[in-house]
Amino acid sequence: MPALKTLRTEPQAEPRRIAVLGATGSIGCSTLDLIERNPALFQVEALTANRSVAALAEQARRVRPRFVALGDAAGYRELKAALEGSGIEVAAGPEAVVEAAERPSDFVMSGIVGAAGLPPTLAAVRRGATVGLANKETLVCAGELMTAEVSRCGATMLPVDSEHNAIFQVLDTSEPASVDKLILTASGGPFRTWRLDEMRAVTPAQAVAHPNWSMGAKISVDSATMMNKGLELIEAHHLFGFDESRIDILVHPQSVIHSLVAYVDGSVLAQLGCPDMRTPIAYALAWPKRMSAPVEKLDLAKIVMLSFEAPDPVRFPALRLARAALRQGGSAPAVLNAANEIAVAAFLAGRIGFLDIAETVERALERCAPSAIEGLQALFAIDREARACAEEIVADLAGRA
Ligand SMILES: NC(=O)C1=CN([C@@H]2O[C@H](COP(=O)(O)OP(=O)(O)OC[C@H]3O[C@@H](n4cnc5c(N)ncnc54)[C@H](OP(=O)(O)O)[C@@H]3O)[C@@H](O)[C@H]2O)C=CC1
Ligand SMILES: CC(=O)[C@@H](O)[C@H](O)COP(=O)(O)O
Numbered sequence: 252m253p254a255l256k257t258l259r260t261e262p263q264a265e266p267r268r269i270a271v272l273g274a275t276g277s278i279g280c281s282t283l284d285l286i287e288r289n290p291a292l293f294q295v296e297a298l299t300a301n302r303s304v305a306a307l308a309e310q311a312r313r314v315r316p317r318f319v320a321l322g323d324a325a326g327y328r329e330l331k332a333a334l335e336g337s338g339i340e341v342a343a344g345p346e347a348v349v350e351a352a353e354r355p356s357d358f359v360m361s362g363i364v365g366a367a368g369l370p371p372t373l374a375a376v377r378r379g380a381t382v383g384l385a386n387k388e389t390l391v392c393a394g395e396l397m398t399a400e401v402s403r404c405g406a407t408m409l410p411v412d413s414e415h416n417a418i419f420q421v422l423d424t425s426e427p428a429s430v431d432k433l434i435l436t437a438s439g440g441p442f443r444t445w446r447l448d449e450m451r452a453v454t455p456a457q458a459v460a461h462p463n464w465s466m467g468a469k470i471s472v473d474s475a476t477m478m479n480k481g482l483e484l485i486e487a488h489h490l491f492g493f494d495e496s497r498i499d500i501l502v503h504p505q506s507v508i509h510s511l512v513a514y515v516d517g518s519v520l521a522q523l524g525c526p527d528m529r530t531p532i533a534y535a536l537a538w539p540k541r542m543s544a545p546v547e548k549l550d551l552a553k554i555v556m557l558s559f560e561a562p563d564p565v566r567f568p569a570l571r572l573a574r575a576a577l578r579q580g581g582s583a584p585a586v587l588n589a590a591n592e593i594a595v596a597a598f599l600a601g602r603i604g605f606l607d608i609a610e611t612v613e614r615a616l617e618r619c620a621p622s623a624i625e626g627l628q629a630l631f632a633i634d635r636e637a638r639a640c641a642e643e644i645v646a647d648l649a650g651r652a
């Protein structure tokens with residue numbers, strides 16, 4: 252499979268118009284921070300959130316988009332009232348979020364969490380937009396479909412996820428045979444050194460306390476189970492066209508080296524930086540140029556030591572599950588993703604234990620019969636069934652606690 256191409260290089264004459272999907276989240280706020288510091292470079296076309304009405308209204312008053320959309324229609328009246336007289340168009344419901352992506356912006360930041368980000372991201376791709384992809388779940392559950400649409404529609408997909416952005420920066424695509432493998436780094440999360448019996452009783456507050464990155468709750472729990480790295484393995488496969496056997500995972504607790512590319516001559520190229528998402532976001536926003544980002548500059552002498560270790564497959568089974576799902580293909584990655592979303596939400600709600608997250612995903616993969624994904628509707632049906640199956644498993648696990 253060919254790696255996704257980077258397509259556009261025209262110089263910038265006017266401010267680029269940006270749509271930020273998931274504006275109220277961690278990725279969205281970092282994106283808006285960069286945009287607001289560079290008013291000559293960027294204008295906001297559209298912002299979206301799900302339920303955070305007050306936060307979305309406050310952002311809208313600050314950056315003056317033409318259009319704001321709320322995923323959950325229950326908040327429509329409140330948002331409409333909050334923006335009364337502003338001249339900003341307000342809409343709500345999942346179709347409104349898709350409309351935000353369809354509006355004529357130059358760049359769409361895909362920063363919604365979970366498979367809910369798939370329809371708007373696909374809509375942006377289908378109008379040939381440049382998409383900054385943070386929403387990895389979209390590629391996990393619909394990788395083949397999405398990359399085919401990127402090629403068919405002449406869209407540009409720029410990886411924002413820090414590891415994939417790092418690889419994008421150091422991967423020489425001009426000579427594919429010169430590359431040996433990709434190496435994704437993983438922090439190991441907050442429980443990297445914990446014993447399995449200690450991990451059994453961890454609380455949501457402990458699980459979301461990532462050692463290096465400040466992120467939303469779902470991805471923080473994914474980092475703690477290391478499912479995040481499993482999702483990123485699948486994401487890297489689709490973005491760069493590498494077989495899973497040529498993508499390694501390396502635990503690097505400092506999160507300074509964001510990923511590496513090993514070449515056949517023994518050279519290994521890496522991208523480094525302080526752990527701040529405004530660096531990869533700035534890279535995507537300014538691509539193919541670079542822009543200044545207000546991040547702490549890397550001082551290796553101060554850091555003193557960078558360390559590395561192999562991931563532990565016993566305490567972190569999610570990695571094995573994701574690799575197996577990618578090898579199996581078809582519906583398996585979509586089932587993995589859906590079951591993980593349900594299990595993480597159940598863990599955060601205090602219904603199941605931390606180790607039950609991977610247990611739920613493993614059982615869902617066993618129960619959901621594998622199938623080919625024949626189109627978007629088939630994918631949505633697989634996603635729904637996997638969620639229902641995972642809910643049953645969660646109820647079973649919760650009942651035993
Ligand atoms: N945070 C990070 O540093 C990184 C994140 N990523 C990926 O980026 C994505 C976003 O992560 P992050 O910013 O941490 O997540 P957050 O939870 O901080 O933010 C999620 C955003 O998505 C919105 N949202 C949630 N559900 C829906 C829905 N059903 N419909 C429409 N909008 C919705 C939220 O709105 P509301 O506020 O109303 O709930 C919010 O704006 C994830 O896929 C994550 O894996 C990748 C690399 C790094
Ligand atoms: C910032 C980012 O890209 C996250 O995906 C981060 O990598 C999570 O850290 P882990 O390496 O612990 O999964």
Ligand SMILES: [Mn+2]
Binds near residue numbers: 413414483
């Ligand atoms: Mn990442």
